[in-house]
Amino acid sequence: MEDLVEQARSGDREAFASLVAMTSDRMYAIAIRILRDGHLAEDALQGALITAWRQLPTLRDPARFEAWVRRLLVHACYAEARRRRSWTANVRVLPVDGPASPDDTVSVVDRDALDRAFRRLSIEQRAVFVLHHHTGLSLVEIAEALGIPAGTARSRLHYATQTLRAAIEADAAPVVNQGRMA
């Protein structure tokens, strides 16, 4: 990948196209999980990759290409989320395609609870949660990726986790009680 970055940094569009092919799925997967909206995720992905192309000559260490793009992407997600929030009149509500067969690990009730609770998180908290639980980054790596102190990353992850756990447990409680009553 580093050779391709070097070539793309010198203006080679074919090399950049190869980099896009290598990274776009991973980047889109992050964006759609943070934004929970397929079209916003596409916009964020496009913005981040075009910015990456434009600013590639300023990237000093080719080995850090993917981390650098990931950072651009997360910031693009912030912008998309804020634009959506500040201008609800133009929000497009479009379906997000899920997998053909849902994983049984997460129940329909949990999915619903997690969906609702996740939307209550700030976009920054969502990003840390996704980078940790989906991408598998450590808190130190997240802090480095996002340019935030490790303590901030830890705090955001803690808050997100607590919120989501509480949502699942709160949703589970009435079901149990109802069962007992029956």
Place this chain on the structure above:
Amino acid sequence: MTTERDFDRVARAWLDLLPDEAPDRAVAAVLQAVETTPQVRRPVRWLTWRSSPMNRLPIALGATAVVAVAGALLLSRAGTSPPVGASASPVGTTASPSTAVSPSGSSGAAGAPVSADIQGRWMGDHRAIVEPNAGTTIFFDANSITISQANDGPRVLLASAASTIGAGRFQLDSPLTAGGCAGGDSGTYGWTRSSSGRTLTITAERDDCPARSEAVAGTWWLMGCTNPDDFCLGALDAGTYRSQFITPRLDPGATWSADFGAITYTVPDGWANDSDWPDSLGLVPAADLTLAESSRTRQIGLNTQPMAMAQDQPCSDKVAPGVGRTVDALATWIRSVPGLVTTVPRTITIDGHPGKWLDVRIDPAWTKTCPGETTPIVTYLMPGTAISGTEHERLILLDLGDGDVLLIVVWAGDQATFDPFIAAAMPIVQSLKFE
């Protein structure tokens, strides 16, 4: 669901429910945009860590995320997909109606194509249809118009079928209920174009759809950037213009949001706007527009929130520790930067804001450069300010209040070019007004 491990497992499974593959159209949009997007190329005018411009990036594809209204319109008209893009800038008063030329209308039959004189992308003021503080763009093709927010390329906010109904007149029809208009709404408009062809004035005659009338009527400026994806005006008529994107008070690293008209500038004939980004704006002699960006040797460049660049290694991208971000601190520090020859800072006032200016050139004895370069270079202010070879620069550091500083760089490739360029550029610099 009581243990941390349980939660992690459920969370991961829940996250895994979403797709992992980027849609082909998104990747195609990126690759197409890259074809026409230049890279930040020169070490001088470095644009490191600039705030992300994704909000205004054009995705110049009809196939991209165009909302349903545009798709329906296109289907109903069987026309070509409008290149959805954003544009940059202006506002203000430019060509007067008295300079308008007679539009080359057609026979006047309904359904005739829109005049070629007005086909293309135009940029305008804020309209109610766009987000607060954002500018607006309108795109005419032979059969339709689309209106977008200037920093929001892929989204079409309003689309209508368009046809010429007489010399200097056109009709708009809504194919369906969308964008504040009902299906079947119709309106007629008149238009004139300035003699240069760069300014379009549209007058609403009548429209069943008030939202469209408000969005379409008024003054529009041709989006004439050399690179249509760079969102600038290109060559300008003499007049006063407002910036589209630059946000002088945007804190470094902060999330940008639209700030149309944050800066107003006045130019005589012969100038061009060659860039307008959240953290920078450029004006060049119009004659230089034909040159490749890397070959241009004159510019007035505005850069937001300058910071001292570390000098511990060549072309560092780190902030120099211990240097304040005030006008006085930066002006004093610049005089100490190795490799620079500077004049004594002098006071200046622009639009009531105090500042200091000094001229800078590179020490002829300086030999250090950046990796991969051969010409001597000194990088000194972030974002994006360096000097190389025989270049001369006038730096103007302006205090905008509340700790915000704007850097204005008037630069030329050598001393002989610098002196006359300064004479031409400083009246423009002095015309700057800040909202």
